[in-house]
Amino acid sequence: MREEGQVRVRDVVEALDRISGGRMVKDWNEVTSGANPYVVTKTSHIPGKSVIEIPGLVFGDRDKPVRxxxxxxxxxxxxxxxxxxxELDLIVVHHPVAEAANSGGVPFADYLPLYKLALIEMHEAFHGLHPGLTLLHGHRKQKTDIAFGGLPGNILHKGVTLEGIATAGALLARIREWMGHGIDRELLAAERVIRGEPTLQEATLANPALLLAGRPEQPAREVLHFFPHTGFSMAHLEQALALYPETDTLIASISRVRPDHPFVAFARERGLNFIVGNPHSVEILENGLPLAYALEELLPQTDIFLLRERMTAVGVGEIGHRRMVEYGREMAREHLLAASPRAVHV
Structure with missing residues (x-):
């Protein structure tokens, strides 16, 4: 990349193309022709709710200066x-974006130009580029399939635990230590006091890494690491175990399963460890942080910022800010309920 001169949006796309090994969309014909295998449609077959992933510039001018x-x-x-x-010039996001769904209910063209923002997405084009996610989960990947069973985005890692990690308990301890949950706990404790909301919950801490099958002292060496939200099914699990019969530990991360899920029952029947690892709420660290540092290296003329959102929840009966509680109750009683012929008064 250039060390001098002004960076433009097209230079960022070029940098991302280098990072991804040539996976970015550089010509709109790649979207319509099917030439780029990382342009994929995601759908649950709900009318009007599908989205096409376009790893490249989604909105904005390629010649726009970027600082x-x-x-x-x-x-x-x-x-x-x-x-x-x-006053950012460009946002690069991992996940695919859709009109209104990702922009407060309004079209990009009505919103992003107000702030002179360009927008790039990556998603499938970024998957499998680095081993960080598996290293954070205590194993070194040996093989990766980003379309296991022929399903795009259905990622499966085959790995072995890192040196010094011999048990399921040690593997679980590494996950918890590396993600800095102590800081998150201190932050949540302080926020509960400041807001006067003692039961406030936070997404990362609400979904900690857990051992759902096996025992902490049970050996852990051969790992299969998958992501349930990508469409990974029981059939896929059986297929993976047939390919890698030496497996003793299963890890599901980003998305999770509950203790009564068939995956867990299957693991218990087979005598396998089953760990649910990091939740989706920390993927900004797992995938976003390496991407940010790579861009910083390739585009030293720019300032790079990590945009991390934090999700909390509190029961409406325990909201601490009294003025907003009064506001919310008044709007509900005097307008929403009074104006609704279907309102039920108990």
């Missing part, structure tokens, strides 16, 4: 507003 870049995971209106306040 400040935000790297995020999932575009939201909160991220757009943060980018506005920070």
């Amino acid at each position: 400040r870049i935000g790297v995020g995971m999932t575009l939201t209106e909160s991220m757009i507003e943060l980018a506005s306040g920070m």
Whole structure:
């Protein structure tokens, strides 16, 4: 990349193309022709709700100058507003974006130009490029399939535990230690006090890494690591174990399963360890942070920022800010319920 001169959006696309090994869309014909295998449609077959992933420039001018870049995971209106306040020129997000769904219910063309923002997405084009996610989960990957069973995005890692990790308990301890949950716990404790909301919950801490099958002292060496939200099924699990019969440990991360899931029952029947690892809420660290540092290296003329969103929850009966509680109750009683012929008064 250039060491001198002004960086433009097209230079960022070029940098991402280098990082991804040539996977970025550089010509719109790649979207319509099917020439780029990382342009895929994601759908649950709900009418009007499918989305086409386009690893490349989604919105903005390729010649637009870029000085400040935000790297995020999932575009939201909160991220757009943060980018506005920070006067960013470009947002690079991991996950695919869709009109209105990722921009506060309004089209990109009505919103992003207000803040002079360009937008790039990556997703499948970024998968499998680095081993960090597996290393954070205590194993070194030997093989990766990013379309296991012929399903695009259905990622399966085959790995072996790192030196010094011999048991399921040690593997679980590594996950917890590396992700800095102690800081998150201190932050949540302080926020509960400041807000006067003692039961406030936070997404990362609400979904800790857990051992759902096996015992902490049970040996862990041969690992299969998969992601349930990608469409990974029981049939896929049986197929993977047939390919790698030496497996003793299963890890599901980013998305999770509950203790009564068939995956867990199957693991118990087979005498396998089953660990649910990091939740989706920390993928900004797993995948976003390496991407941000790579861009910083290739585009030293720019300032790179990590855009990390934090999700919390509290029961409406325990919200601490009294003025907003009064506001919410008044709007509900005097307008929403009074105006609704279907309102039920108990």
